Amino acid sequence: MKIQENLSLKPYNTFGIDKKAEFFTIAKSVGDLEKALIWAKHKKLPVLILGGGSNVLLTQDVQGLVIKVEIKGIHLLSEDDNSAWIEVGSGEVWHDWVRYCIEKDWAGIENLSLIPGTVGASPMQNIGAYGVEIKEVFHSLKALNRSTMELSAFDAEACRFGYRESVFKHELKDQYVITSVTFRLSKKPQFKVDYGAIQDVLRERGIEKLSIQAVSEAVIEIRQSKLPDPKEIGNAGSFFKNPTIEKVQYETLQGEYPTIPGYPTPEGIKVPAGWLIEQAGWKGKRIGNVGVHARQALVLVNYGGGTGEEIQDLSRQIQDSVHKKFGIVLTPEVNFI
Numbered sequence: 001m002k003i004q005e006n007l008s009l010k011p012y013n014t015f016g017i018d019k020k021a022e023f024f025t026i027a028k029s030v031g032d033l034e035k036a037l038i039w040a041k042h043k044k045l046p047v048l049i050l051g052g053g054s055n056v057l058l059t060q061d062v063q064g065l066v067i068k069v070e071i072k073g074i075h076l077l078s079e080d081d082n083s084a085w086i087e088v089g090s091g092e093v094w095h096d097w098v099r100y101c102i103e104k105d106w107a108g109i110e111n112l113s114l115i116p117g118t119v120g121a122s123p124m125q126n127i128g129a130y131g132v133e134i135k136e137v138f139h140s141l142k143a144l145n146r147s148t149m150e151l152s153a154f155d156a157e158a159c160r161f162g163y164r165e166s167v168f169k170h171e172l173k174d175q176y177v178i179t180s181v182t183f184r185l186s187k188k189p190q191f192k193v194d195y196g197a198i199q200d201v202l203r204e205r206g207i208e209k210l211s212i213q214a215v216s217e218a219v220i221e222i223r224q225s226k227l228p229d230p231k232e233i234g235n236a237g238s239f240f241k242n243p244t245i246e247k248v249q250y251e252t253l254q255g256e257y258p259t260i261p262g263y264p265t266p267e268g269i270k271v272p273a274g275w276l277i278e279q280a281g282w283k284g285k286r287i288g289n290v291g292v293h294a295r296q297a298l299v300l301v302n303y304g305g306g307t308g309e310e311i312q313d314l315s316r317q318i319q320d321s322v323h324k325k326f327g328i329v330l331t332p333e334v335n336f337i
Contacts, residue, residue: 001025001035003065012068015114016234016315017308019067021048028070028091030179034149037177040065047146048337049177051118052093055125055236057334059308069120071179079187085139087182090120094127102213107189110216111198112175114223116237118232120178124168125333126161130219131195133307135161135305139184143168143176151179164241164333168308191215195205226296234302239315240273240330253326273322273330274298290314312336 007024010016023045027033040047050056070091077085084106088097091251098113111132115131121127122134123141160167168176191210193199201218202210228235250262250269257279262269265283277283277297284294289306290313293299300311300318319330 009092014230017058020061021060023065026068054116072290090178108185110212113216113219117303131192139182141181143178238298239300244268244270
């Protein structure tokens with residue numbers, strides 16, 4: 001185990017924020033992870049776990065030990081005529097895993113193509129896009145207890161999935177490190193192409209017979225047309241969650257803003273945060289080295305040299321503006337550190 005001191009985290013977060021870690025190490029196995037956690041425990045240091053760094057905003061230097069998890073491996077556990085159960089290391093790059101599934105003709109996560117980050121973050125966030133969430137293909141995960149060093153299994157019920165939520169963001173926050181995730185994927189695809197512009201892109205591409213590869217390529221085209229590449233412009237994808245409001249409030253807003261989009265859910269009406277931000281006048285707005293992306297108002301960007309504090313301040317201004325105009329509170333999807 002190699003421990004580095006006073007290391008810049010700029011290469012390890014997609015916002016490209018230049019904050020330092022007091023101590024830093026990479027864990028390529030569960031054994032490495034155990035050693036790192038024990039080392040930090042003996043020195044009474046706090047620990048920050050990093051995957052792909054695609055859902056964090058660094059607002060300060062990080063005291064203690066930063067552990068970047070790079071546990072790899074894809075293992076087919078079992079299969080039948082309908083499904084395949086595959087265990088995937090938490091450090092695998094998410095989109096690489098999606099491409100692997102397409103090559104194997106395993107269906108279920110093609111709508112989640114090009115989402116940044118690692119496999120380990122997918123159940124923690126219950127990532128989702130274009131009508132699909134991880135909980136629909138999730139079977140179980142293994143996680144290391146940061147205090148006892150015991151490896152435990154969690155099924156879907158134990159994970160308590162919600163909208164971009166899981167038990168690991170609340171009751172069990174900072175208590176476990178996810179080491180692998182097991183997915184149940186289908187050999188008989190049931191395509192979900194009604195969300196967003198997927199059908200339009202498929203039509204434009206002249207796709208007559210659906211396939212998981214065709215759906216994946218359509219999703220990639222849509223995402224690339226709307227979302228900036230973090231390698232070119234620092235960002236963390238969607239910065240805010242889409243808020244869900246009561247039907248009465250939605251109908252009141254509809255009277256004032258007839259074009260307001262809304263999607264019924266069991267909890268109420270989900271309103272796209274990007275629409276709210278755009279209507280509040282923020283789309284494409286730049287303040288110094290940070291701003292709101294010109295093609296997607298839900299994405300805050302670092303044009304270069306921006307700080308986490310500046311992005312945090314921008315996000316608060318957007319929240320205040322949207323709340324003043326619509327009476328809706330936006331909740332960040334990104335984790336502030």
